[in-house]
Amino acid sequence: MPRSLTNEQRIFLVKQWWISGNTRVVNEAFQAEFPDTKIPTRQTIYQLAKTFDETGSVEDAPRSGRPRTVRTEENMERVSETFLLNPQTSKKRASIDLGISRRSLGRLMQDLNLKLYKPRLLQALNEDDPDRRTKFCEWVLDSFEEDPTVLDRILWTDEAIFKVNGRANRRNCVYWSDTNPHLVIEQELNVPQVVVWGGIWSNGVVEPYLFEGNVTSQKYFQMLKDNIIPQLEEHSSFQTMIWQQDGAPPHYGQIVRDYLDDTFLHWIGRRGTIEWPPRSPDLTPCDFSLWGILKDRVYAQNPCYTNHLKSLIEQEFISINDDIELCQKICRSVADRCQMCINTEGKQFEHLR
Template sequence: MSKSFRLSSSEKIEIVKWYAIYQNASEVARQFQNHFNRTPPTSKNILSLVQKFDETGSVADKPRSGRPRSVSTDNNRERVRAAFEENPGISARRASLELNLDRSSLRRMIKELGLKPYRPQLLHALNEDDPDRRCEFADIFLNLLADDSSLLSRIVWTDEAIFKLNGHVNRHNCVYYAVENPHVIITQEMNTSGITVWAGIWVGGVIGPFFFLDNITADSYLKMLQNDIVPAIASEMDLEEIVYMHDGAPAHYAQSVRHFLDKTFPDRWIGRRGWIDWPP
């Protein structure tokens, strides 16, 4: 960046934020001009700044020659501590950007402060006989596999996932930094707008995804099976060879759905009341 054009730290941070949103240097330049009411940097300079942030985790200029000055000061450690106390769920990348610290220094100070990353656990309640049913399923499946080594390659494993507009949590991407385990409890809001995604996986790849705009019902699931899922499977493999698997969700257990699966995959579907009973 030319000496005649200097950017403040706050301007650099905004540029990186805008680029993360728009992924377009020209649009970032327009946002800069509208926001700061001055001539924006060139697209080349914008891309150079973004590249530097991706490589170093910081928008700060490279240190001048001479002995480098440590950023792990009492003041910076206090800033880091306060940031994670205020928002324990903030990502290290976001904290690095907001505190204007490179990520290696931030990680070092996190360690010095005794902060550790904790992930929330999502627990599924089990009934008293559920463990026995799971063991029974495992025994049945292992015996079938011993008799037919090709079984695994013929199974289409399926499931659905719900994505909410309010940012429904994916716990694998959700980290809480704290000195001790905060035992975070995730509350789920009811009747929040979102979308349900169905997908299947088999040895040859992925089937779908297909989308439910509303809650899954027996009727909507049956229509999806008839119009989308089964035709997609048929385009990849012989329907008379494959084994279809789904779990025991209420829509999957409907009599109309089970009747359709019995006709389409006779003695070749895994699920509640299926050829092999899927355990809770």
């Protein structure tokens, strides 16, 4: 029976049927009463009269099968309880257990404001690391309060490895799935790679230095003395620049520390005039921003041999150097990160951002 008929029209049809018992007469009366509605078929009139005889109502009998909507209070409570008891349940598993299609389950989860969250990798800390991190962050914020230009004067430096068959930053590669896809990215061993030194500050990035082989204190010292420092000395802000490096073994060599003591009034690092807290990649722009940007851009161009890789690295450094506003934003964001680090008593904070 057509569900387009209103209850008023159905009652009218039943009355006319019992008065005349003739479908032609019923249709003529119906057309006169409801001129804008399609005339019902003979079968519809018969079925409507039969339904009224059997049920005393002109309304359709309830349909069998699954209800038209599953967004009921009962199902909302069932879904909420399921994910409250086991937040790691996949949508597929929950759909089977609850007897609700995944599409309908998705709507219910949306109504409940349930969202998918990814775990994040965090640098493990040693027992005394939080105190060291807090001390450094307090120095940054106190210095920033006294001199708002201090973050513009720090040159943040680091090394990173780029490989010919490298992949884009995995932190930017997201795979949405209702279950673990067990995704595997095949990685060749012993492929050509380049160790890149880089530096960033509010005036841009420093021209990269590409090491040949492993980095040692002697190689690092020669790089500083013959390549990097001569570049920096040409800058008008060199006299007030603050050098930063982490505590990697090549940086800690006595020859390196003596050279930095002679070159800079203040430098941040292991046994520097300002102590760098170990295991703190979340506080240095190279780690939390620069390398990620560079690797995404370089690997997106599929370097196929070492010289091609080197050329792309140098090209992307130039590209970033043209975006001074980006460099300033990255370096000045250290203040906010230091405040978050202090708020968490020196513990990891990136997962809270």
